[in-house]
Amino acid sequence: MGVKPQRLRIGDTVGIIAPASPPNQENLQRSFAFLEELGLKVRLGKHVYDQYGYLAGKDKDRLADLHTMFMDSEVKAVICAGGGYGTGRIASQIDYQMIKNHPKIFWGYSDITFLHTAIRQQTGLITFHGPMLASDIGKADADPLSKEYFKQLFELTSIQYPNEVSELEVLIDGKASGEITGGNLSLLASTIGTAFEIDTKGKLLLIEDINEEPRSIDRMLNQLHMAGKLTDAAGLIIGDFNNCVPERELSLELDEVISHYTHLANKPALKGFKFGHCSPHISIPLGVQAEMDTSEKQLIIDSGVR
Incomplete structure (x- = not known):
């Protein structure tokens, strides 16, 4: 069983960090009002506004935050x-023992997938795959439903995927249960062969991505397939693949690529979840038990906090 972090209470302080690229500063500022509406206080990392090429500061500074x-x-x-x-x-430079000794809520997605995977597999800590402040919540047109799912951090309630939000499609029939793992496909593929290689054995594997041509999705899914990650999984949760369209005349369609690999894996698979680079973006905990039933087009996920 994973380690559930302590739930939030009104008046708690949350820390904001930028471990990837420089965030949009205007959106980030706007997101603070949302956190304050939730009754939270905001504490900024020292290097949140740093810029170092396509990085939000040098490695040592992002690590320090x-x-x-x-x-x-x-x-x-x-x-x-x-x-x-x-x-x-x-x-590879993170002090995982320190995180294990100080478990708390950790929230993000996309490039943060690498940290979700590394932190969970090194410490057992349950983390949260959800929309981020500058790139999602702080936008002027941020979806209210995306904001609504932050409330799971305050409550001990399970999450049932709201089917009215998107039409789910059954790719492979069946029931599957296990811990949820995964996130951004590009980042999952980049863990292969490292000390943080994604472990999918008996788990429900979530995948999503953005701005990748079907040929790139094919390459990454093939890598996961050849590494045994698709057949190891108990089931497949296909999230949003935003703007993953061909840029050349000769191409397979994205649906054809995803169908090919889900049928190779031959595990229960549902497609169409609003997880990822989409609006609304439904946030969920990673590392908790979940149950998927394709006949009911249902996904139920345990609470991620205690």
Whole structure:
């Protein structure tokens, strides 16, 4: 069983870090009002506004902000400002024993997938795959439903995927249960062969991505397939693949690629979840038990907090 972090209470302080690319500063500022509406206080990492090429500061500084927030006893949750590139660069330098000793809510997605995987597999800590402050919540047109799912951090309630939000499609029939793992496909593929290689054995594997042509999705799914990650999984949860369209005349369609690999895996598979680079973006805990039933087109996920 994973380690559930302590739930939030009104008046708690949350720490904001930028472990990937520089966040949009205007959106980030706007997101603070949302956190304050939830009754939370905001504490910014020292290097949140740093820029170093496509990175939000040098590796040692982004790492320092992550460590500082986990060590700060007043900070009850660590929320990522945005994604982009670069979290994999700091993964091997993280003090995982310190995180294990100071478990708390950790929230983000996209490039943060590398940290979700590394932190959970090294410490057992349940983390949260959800929309980020600058890239989602702070946008002027942020979806109210995306914001609504932050409330799971305050409550001990399971999540049932709201089927009215999107039409789910059955790719492979069946029931499956296990811990949820996964996230952004590009980042999952980049863990293969490292000390943080994604473990999918007996788990429900979530995949999503953005701005990748079907040929790139094919390459990454083939890598996961050849590494045994698809057949090891108990079931497949296909999230949003935003703008993953061909840029050349000769191409397979995305649906054809996904169908090919789900049938090779031959595990229960549902497609169409609003998990990922989409609006609304339904946030869920990773590392908790979940049950999927394709006949009911249903996904039920345990609470991620205690």
